[in-house]
Amino acid sequence: MQGPGDPKDGTNDIMEAAHLMAEHLPTRLHPLATLAYNYWWSWTRGGDALFHDLDPERWSRCGHNPVRLVQEVTHSRSAAVASSEAYTARLTAFHDQFEREVGQPQTRSPQDASVTAFLCAEFGVHGSLPFYAGGLGILAGDFLKEASDRGTPMVGIGLFYQQGSFHQRLDTSGWQHEYWLETDSDRLPAVVVTASDGTPLTIRVPVHGRTVSVRVWRVDAGRVPLYLLDSDHPDNTPADRWITARLYVGNRDLRLAQYALLGIGGVRALRAMGIPTGLFHLNEGHAALALVELLREELTKGSTLDDATARIREQTRFTTHTPVAAGNEAFGGDQLRAILPGLAEGTGLTWQELLPLGRTRPGDEGEPFGLTPLALRLSGTANGVSQLHGTVARSMWQGLWPDRAVEDVPIAHVTNGVHGRTWIAPEMAALVYRYVPDWQDAPPPDDPAWDALFEIPDDEIWEVRCQLRTRLGALVREQSVTDRLGRGASVSYSESAARMWDENALTIGFARRIATYKRLALVTRQPERGLRLLTGDRPLQLVIAGRAHPLDDGAKHTVQQVFALNDLPNAAGRVVFLEDHDMELAAQLVQGCDLWVNLPRALQEASGTSGMKSVLSGGLQLSVLDGWWAEAYKPGNGWAIEPDPGLSHEEQDHRDAEQLFSLIENEVLPLFYERDSRGIPVDWVSLIKTSMRSHIPRFSATRMLQDYGYSDVRRR
Ligand SMILES: *Cc1c(COP(=O)(O)O)cnc(C)c1O
Numbered sequence: 001m002q003g004p005g006d007p008k009d010g011t012n013d014i015m016e017a018a019h020l021m022a023e024h025l026p027t028r029l030h031p032l033a034t035l036a037y038n039y040w041w042s043w044t045r046g047g048d049a050l051f052h053d054l055d056p057e058r059w060s061r062c063g064h065n066p067v068r069l070v071q072e073v074t075h076s077r078s079a080a081v082a083s084s085e086a087y088t089a090r091l092t093a094f095h096d097q098f099e100r101e102v103g104q105p106q107t108r109s110p111q112d113a114s115v116t117a118f119l120c121a122e123f124g125v126h127g128s129l130p131f132y133a134g135g136l137g138i139l140a141g142d143f144l145k146e147a148s149d150r151g152t153p154m155v156g157i158g159l160f161y162q163q164g165s166f167h168q169r170l171d172t173s174g175w176q177h178e179y180w181l182e183t184d185s186d187r188l189p190a191v192v193v194t195a196s197d198g199t200p201l202t203i204r205v206p207v208h209g210r211t212v213s214v215r216v217w218r219v220d221a222g223r224v225p226l227y228l229l230d231s232d233h234p235d236n237t238p239a240d241r242w243i244t245a246r247l248y249v250g251n252r253d254l255r256l257a258q259y260a261l262l263g264i265g266g267v268r269a270l271r272a273m274g275i276p277t278g279l280f281h282l283n284e285g286h287a288a289l290a291l292v293e294l295l296r297e298e299l300t301k302g303s304t305l306d307d308a309t310a311r312i313r314e315q316t317r318f319t320t321h322t323p324v325a326a327g328n329e330a331f332g333g334d335q336l337r338a339i340l341p342g343l344a345e346g347t348g349l350t351w352q353e354l355l356p357l358g359r360t361r362p363g364d365e366g367e368p369f370g371l372t373p374l375a376l377r378l379s380g381t382a383n384g385v386s387q388l389h390g391t392v393a394r395s396m397w398q399g400l401w402p403d404r405a406v407e408d409v410p411i412a413h414v415t416n417g418v419h420g421r422t423w424i425a426p427e428m429a430a431l432v433y434r435y436v437p438d439w440q441d442a443p444p445p446d447d448p449a450w451d452a453l454f455e456i457p458d459d460e461i462w463e464v465r466c467q468l469r470t471r472l473g474a475l476v477r478e479q480s481v482t483d484r485l486g487r488g489a490s491v492s493y494s495e496s497a498a499r500m501w502d503e504n505a506l507t508i509g510f511a512r513r514i515a516t517y518k519r520l521a522l523v524t525r526q527p528e529r530g531l532r533l534l535t536g537d538r539p540l541q542l543v544i545a546g547r548a549h550p551l552d553d554g555a556k557h558t559v560q561q562v563f564a565l566n567d568l569p570n571a572a573g574r575v576v577f578l579e580d581h582d583m584e585l586a587a588q589l590v591q592g593c594d595l596w597v598n599l600p601r602a603l604q605e606a607s608g609t610s611g612m613k614s615v616l617s618g619g620l621q622l623s624v625l626d627g628w629w630a631e632a633y634k635p636g637n638g639w640a641i642e643p644d645p646g647l648s649h650e651e652q653d654h655r656d657a658e659q660l661f662s663l664i665e666n667e668v669l670p671l672f673y674e675r676d677s678r679g680i681p682v683d684w685v686s687l688i689k690t691s692m693r694s695h696i697p698r699f700s701a702t703r704m705l706q707d708y709g710y711s712d713v714r715r716r
Helices: 011-022 031-036 039-043 047-054 056-061 066-072 075-082 085-102 135-150 252-272 289-300 305-314 333-339 343-347 351-358 371-378 387-396 426-435 437-441 448-455 458-486 491-499 520-524 527-535 553-567 583-592 610-616 627-632 649-673 682-695 701-707
Strands: 115-119 154-159 167-170 176-179 202-207 210-221 224-230 277-283 316-319 381-384 506-511 540-545 575-578 595-598 620-624 639-641
Touching: 011 031, 011 066, 011 210, 031 039, 031 047, 031 066, 031 085, 039 047, 039 085, 039 135, 039 210, 047 056, 047 066, 047 075, 047 085, 056 066, 075 085, 115 135, 115 252, 135 154, 135 210, 135 224, 135 701, 154 252, 176 553, 202 252, 210 252, 224 252, 252 277, 252 289, 252 333, 277 289, 289 305, 289 343, 289 371, 305 316, 305 371, 316 371, 333 351, 343 351, 351 371, 381 387, 387 627, 426 437, 426 448, 426 458, 448 682, 458 491, 458 575, 458 583, 458 682, 506 583, 506 649, 520 527, 520 540, 520 553, 520 649, 527 540, 527 649, 540 583, 553 575, 583 610, 595 610, 610 620, 610 627, 610 682, 620 627, 620 649, 620 682, 639 649, 649 682
Parallel strands: 115 154, 115 277, 154 224, 277 316, 316 381, 506 540, 506 595, 540 575, 595 620, 620 639
Antiparallel strands: 167 176, 202 210, 210 224
């Protein structure tokens, strides 16, 4: 129960939940309950081990969800752990660190308590919170974690999906099927935010001419709270309860309703919780209806449209993540009126005034209402997510500024970066800490402290690389057997998967959403040559993972085509498709693969981030010069496929596949297999050091937040 002066932002609700859960545990283990309700443990050294050691088998069965673990651990087990002095000492030290790092207030200054609200349709904070589809969500999760580490005042706003994202299963023909699992919200590190009377805070958003009631969940990522809106509320009709059931639901009407909850509901939730917002950072058009809500707030105060627009521009930033036109969603005027009938009236505008705000050419009544044009038009600043994407976005959206030259279109860029402590392999982190002790504080890219990476002895780097490849091998074997059994293969065929994988072979990885523009199919383009490489005397193995959107049959065909490589004579066991790509599998793959491949069609990759994760643990890059790689690559820090966007798609595919195979054959394989007397590929290792030195400092979330102006540039 809350008192009148208490914060309404869910702080007390989290504390109460942790307090209640602590009762499951012996007194000496009580701090575990507090830690379980904040994902900070997941990116802090020693956190995973604390929960693991409480009950190793249950920890893995719980999907590394600490709340479930603490709820389910038996009394005898927890009593045994509580009697270990070593364990309780570790717990106390870790909890003290938590209090020091997370307990600190996070404000701009004593005078300015405002926070940045980061709105996104997906957040990938941890594998146990399945509210992400791919790179956008993972980026959003990394953003919150970095903001927490840097003390940047920020809150996340997203949706709570009762069934999360879909799971993937392939049948024996390699065709993808999907299934959804109910999110067991009582067992997540999430609490329902309550109002001052102790009942769940309810936000109301008009949809279909009805009022949809929405609950607000809070999940903590270090010092940054993430608020997730959930329409599964007893006041709602069954259809309205379904609005937030699934991520990026296929039905267009429901999709629009999701965006209304995220944008309009998001702003209302912040207001209801009394959170003072300085800036709204909107990601993708998904969140753009927040601008209409802000407009409504201003206009109902009596502002003119011009004044209201000017006010809104002061408090908003928009990041576009999609250089493919079809990925920028638009809705017909009729659909908008049907699903959100009160949208215009609520603001005091007519539809004739509102609809043009979402068009490239305001006067063109045939043009649908685009969420990206709306966001670009009303946000104070806008950016793409790599240097090249900035250029592409300026020319894509030039129509919004017909009087300006393309280079003057007001869309800048901030290149994406990844949260190092989440993605680096612990073994490599330990090595990097020894040579760059400041690594956690992320010195700027030009700081000579980073040069110490070159001093790491070759044999130590190589040993870590071999450990990581071996660990990935164990996972590949185990998962391949169960994947095969799951799709109904014979026991002997399934068990044969346990014998594949060569601990010492060059291991190439490709894992991300399977979308057509990512061109995974290029690996199947020259089958004879591919087969020669796979079965040559310098062995190579390929591991692939990724989910296709349930409605994207083209991408599902690609999955099937690649899956068929499993059956090539002699190649069996050298190509593996792992089902149901998620954050946890992604981490193992980026850490264990020697070479990370990306094959986007030129100018269609906004940034790409999995390669940045791979460099952290010493993976080398072979990628089309697009997205981040176009600005990262220099001869000698990886390999590049040089695209020619002027060619037809067929010609591009031919040309790029040719380069892919040639580079592997002529450069990658020889370098990997040329060994010194100790068996170490010294030139390969030297390339790893160059790659780590040039990429880790530049493609970090630390640098990204600095570029956004959210944290200070740190100079030593
Ligand atoms: C990092 C990541 C991605 C993004 O990969 P790209 O290289 O940007 O395509 C997608 N899915 C998961 C699970 C990830 O961790």
